[in-house]
Amino acid sequence: MSEKIPNNKNVRDDEIDLLDLLSRMGKKLNRLGHYMARAFLISTVFVIKRWFILSISIFLAVVGSYILKMVAESSYTSDMILRTNAVSPSDLIPFINRLHAFCVDNNKLALKSALFSTDEQVDNISDIRAYWVIDKGRDNTPDEVDYKDNHDLYDTVNVRMQDRLDIRVKIKAPQELNLVRDGIIKFIISDSLFQQKNRIRLRQNLELLTRLNYDILQLDSLQKVKYFEETKNRQPRNGGQMIFLQEQKTQLVYPEIHDLYFQKQQLEGERDLYKDIVTVISEFTLPARRDNGGLYYSKYLVPTFFFITLLILILLANRKKLKEVYNKY
Numbered sequence: 001m002s003e004k005i006p007n008n009k010n011v012r013d014d015e016i017d018l019l020d021l022l023s024r025m026g027k028k029l030n031r032l033g034h035y036m037a038r039a040f041l042i043s044t045v046f047v048i049k050r051w052f053i054l055s056i057s058i059f060l061a062v063v064g065s066y067i068l069k070m071v072a073e074s075s076y077t078s079d080m081i082l083r084t085n086a087v088s089p090s091d092l093i094p095f096i097n098r099l100h101a102f103c104v105d106n107n108k109l110a111l112k113s114a115l116f117s118t119d120e121q122v123d124n125i126s127d128i129r130a131y132w133v134i135d136k137g138r139d140n141t142p143d144e145v146d147y148k149d150n151h152d153l154y155d156t157v158n159v160r161m162q163d164r165l166d167i168r169v170k171i172k173a174p175q176e177l178n179l180v181r182d183g184i185i186k187f188i189i190s191d192s193l194f195q196q197k198n199r200i201r202l203r204q205n206l207e208l209l210t211r212l213n214y215d216i217l218q219l220d221s222l223q224k225v226k227y228f229e230e231t232k233n234r235q236p237r238n239g240g241q242m243i244f245l246q247e248q249k250t251q252l253v254y255p256e257i258h259d260l261y262f263q264k265q266q267l268e269g270e271r272d273l274y275k276d277i278v279t280v281i282s283e284f285t286l287p288a289r290r291d292n293g294g295l296y297y298s299k300y301l302v303p304t305f306f307f308i309t310l311l312i313l314i315l316l317a318n319r320k321k322l323k324e325v326y327n328k329y
Contacts, residue, residue, distance in 0.1 A: 050313050057309035058302055065297035075126060075291045076174040079145070080167045080181060081133070081282035085274040086198035089132060089165040092278070095191065096130035096167060096184070103127045115183030125180060126170035133161045164281060170291070177284040189277050198277045205271050212264045219257050 047054065084092055102111040103126065112122045134151060136143040136158045143158075145166040151158070169180055188194065273279070315322065 046314075046317070047310070053313065054306060054309055057305045061301040061305035062294075062298060064305075065294045065301050068297045068301075069292065069294045072292055074172055075170060076172070076287040077168060077170050077291050078174065078177055078284040078287055079282070080169070080184075080280065080284045081142075081164055082167060083164050083274065083279040083281050084162075084277075085270075085279060086201050086277045087194055088162055089130075089160070092188070093130040093132065093165055096128070096165075096188070099128040099184070099187070100130075114187050115180070116186050117179065117183050121176060121179055121183070124172045124176055126172065128167065128169050128180070128184065131166045131168065133164050133166055135159050135161045169284065174286050177286070181280070181284055185278070185280070194277045202271065202275065205267050209264065209267050209271070212260055212267070216257060216260050216264070219260065 082092075099111065099114060101107075102114065108119070108122050111117075111125065112119065115122070115125075131149070132146040132151060133142045134144045134146050135141060138157065138159055140161075142161060142164065145168075146160070147168070151160060167184060169177065171177060171180060
């Protein structure tokens with residue numbers, strides 16, 4: 001009995017300490033909430049009393065955004081989707097992004113040479129960059145473009161598509177997007193390594209088609225022989241009875257022929273539709289609005305003007321206290 005009493009006392013002491021701790025935390029949280037509510041109320045009243053000056057700051061920000069829109073050069077963005085036929089996007093994206101490096105370095109001469117264009121056309125281009133296309137769910141359907149280049153390579157559900165890529169162009173005059181498209185295509189097909197890979201692909205395609213046509217003829221001949229044999233075996237024997245032989249084996253020929261025809265159609269489609277190194281799936285489209293319009297500048301100027309004006313008003317409202325602190329220290 002003498003051992004149990006101290007243990008019970010220690011338990012009660014621990015419970016009292018825990019309750020005291022929770023009580024203190026509750027009081028501090030309550031006090032913090034009270035201070036936050038009071039600060040919010042004071043801030044709201046402060047802003048309401050000075051709504052006219054703050055409204056003028058917002059108005060000036062909007063006017064400044066419109067002026068910047070009128071002064072700055074126009075900038076438009078458009079995207080084009082390419083299907084890669086002879087090379088993979090992992091090879092083609094770095095190759096196209098050489099144009100992006102030319103734009104960043106302002107290397108107009110290299111950009112002009114790469115795109116087979118003129119000085120005026122090159123001056124119109126702000127940026128050219130290639131991006132991966134992401135397939136979410138592995139359903140072989142493009143879902144989004146990895147503009148931030150932060151796709152997780154270990155993601156096995158959402159994967160990079162291996163047969164297409166996105167090219168984004170920033171340009172000053174959108175009417176010349178077709179010329180930029182032609183320049184990008186020329187830049188790609190002018191590469192000797194890509195040309196060689198495409199020639200190999202087309203030659204292999206032709207060889208496979210030749211072999212498939214031969215196999216189809218052989219199976220067709222085999223089918224005719226089997227049909228003749230079956231017809232012969234169906235002749236009445238022994239008093240008019242018919243004997244059916246090898247019917248099951250003959251039926252197995254038909255799926256094989258269909259599979260070969262399906263492969264042939266796929267190869268013919270590759271040969272006729274995708275005979276070049278790349279194929280344009282989605283063209284550049286004329287943008288509905290410019291990137292650097294009034295709204296673009298307003299997103300930055302309005303909050304900047306508002307908070308600067310608010311900071312000035314707070315300093316003016318507390319200038320006496322600030323002066324006392326300054327004189328004190």
